[in-house]
Amino acid sequence: MKAQLIRRYGKNEKVIINEVAMPIVGDNDVLVAIKAASVNPVDFKTRNGMTKGIMKIAFPMTMGNDFAGEVTAVGAQVTQFKLGDRVYGRPRTTRTGTYAEYIAVNEAELALMPTNLSFEEAASIPLVGLTSYQALTEQLNIQAGDKLFIPSGAGGVGTIAIQIAHLLGARVATTASEKSMATLAPFNPEVVIDYRKQDFSEVLHDYDAIYDTRGGDDLVKSVKILAPHKAVATVAGMPDRKWAQAAKLPLSKQLMIGAMSRKATQAAKKAQAEYKFFFMRPSGEQLAQLTTWLEAGKIVPVIDRVFDFADAQAALDYVEAGHAHGKVIIKIN
Numbered sequence: 381m382k383a384q385l386i387r388r389y390g391k392n393e394k395v396i397i398n399e400v401a402m403p404i405v406g407d408n409d410v411l412v413a414i415k416a417a418s419v420n421p422v423d424f425k426t427r428n429g430m431t432k433g434i435m436k437i438a439f440p441m442t443m444g445n446d447f448a449g450e451v452t453a454v455g456a457q458v459t460q461f462k463l464g465d466r467v468y469g470r471p472r473t474t475r476t477g478t479y480a481e482y483i484a485v486n487e488a489e490l491a492l493m494p495t496n497l498s499f500e501e502a503a504s505i506p507l508v509g510l511t512s513y514q515a516l517t518e519q520l521n522i523q524a525g526d527k528l529f530i531p532s533g534a535g536g537v538g539t540i541a542i543q544i545a546h547l548l549g550a551r552v553a554t555t556a557s558e559k560s561m562a563t564l565a566p567f568n569p570e571v572v573i574d575y576r577k578q579d580f581s582e583v584l585h586d587y588d589a590i591y592d593t594r595g596g597d598d599l600v601k602s603v604k605i606l607a608p609h610k611a612v613a614t615v616a617g618m619p620d621r622k623w624a625q626a627a628k629l630p631l632s633k634q635l636m637i638g639a640m641s642r643k644a645t646q647a648a649k650k651a652q653a654e655y656k657f658f659f660m661r662p663s664g665e666q667l668a669q670l671t672t673w674l675e676a677g678k679i680v681p682v683i684d685r686v687f688d689f690a691d692a693q694a695a696l697d698y699v700e701a702g703h704a705h706g707k708v709i710i711k712i713n
């Protein structure tokens with residue numbers, strides 16, 4: 381089968397199409413002919429070597445972390461899926477590689493894709509949808525009426541996160557530039573701050589929660605907008621020592637990771653806020669919940685551009701430039 385892969389770490393490393401072996405289908409696995417994959421910042425962050433310390437990679441590595449496609453084979457123990465089912469998913473990090481014609485996925489990491497969506501639309505959901513669902517329900521425990529700040533509302537994460545937050549009853553503030561306002565308009569956040577004209581940290585006060593999608597200096601200053609004893613859940617900042625301990629990393633790595641996130645964790649401490657770094661995890665069950673919402677039209681996919689399989693590098697470059705509106709998709713077959 382064909383796959384878009386990288387041979388080594390490096391910012392200048394380009395994806396190339398190559399023939400690779402078909403995936404091995406275990407007893408609990410489903411073999412999927414991938415029709416579309418989405419591009420996520422983790423794709424180029426991994427290529428750039430940013431996950432080196434916490435994730436082992438074997439090269440050549442097929443790129444890509446989520447997909448939609450059609451079931452072409454099932455393992456002996458599979459109970460939930462059959463040939464021809466249209467499915468989508470985000471496989472576990474040791475079995476990624478969705479810029480490819482086929483993938484074998486444990487059935488617990490799959491769900492039937494919404495019947496009202498195209499493969500391209502469905503592929504836009506798994507990684508950002510699951511991350512946002514987990515951030516808002518498990519990490520931040522968002523309740524109706526909560527004032528929630530989600531920066532970069534027009535991005536891949538932001539567009540789905542705002543919709544899920546509204547379903548949970550939150551009042552959302554976000555940031556975007558002038559050219560992103562049209563993307564945000566249908567979702568009608570309570571507050572939209574043009575980050576090129578105003579500093580959100582001087583406008584927002586007494587927030588109940590932050591779902592941080594920016595990291596860096598934006599994360600550090602964002603904690604000031606929280607009321608005391610609230611939390612920031614970050615998917616873009618650095619992991620902290622607590623996360624490294626829970627991941628059972630060696631003490632030397634725990635200390636190194638603790639040092640890397642110190643600026644943000646200290647800012648959080650000063651603001652009497654809890655700092656929660658997390659990596660999303662695959663879940664077919666939670667994806668099925670998203671399917672229900674998508675089929676009911678309670679949330680909708682937001683697609684910026686669709687690239688051909690041969691143009692995967694251009695798709696990556698487009699997302700890496702940092703101004704996608706919604707999701708960028710690679711059409712595979």
Ligand SMILES: NC(=O)c1ccc[n+]([C@@H]2O[C@H](COP(=O)([O-])OP(=O)(O)OC[C@H]3O[C@@H](n4cnc5c(N)ncnc54)[C@H](OP(=O)(O)O)[C@@H]3O)[C@@H](O)[C@H]2O)c1
Nearest residue numbers: 421511532534535536537557560615616659660702703704
């Ligand atoms: N830990 C995890 O499990 C996990 C899971 C998912 C995502 N993530 C991380 O979450 C982050 C966001 O991902 P994403 O897919 O949403 O990225 P994305 O789609 O590439 O984000 C693009 C958006 O960022 C906005 N933006 C750019 N500069 C900005 C600024 N200075 N202030 C506010 N907004 C700005 C852009 O709006 P304009 O065009 O208007 O500038 C654009 O809409 C990434 O770092 C990603 O790695 C982590």
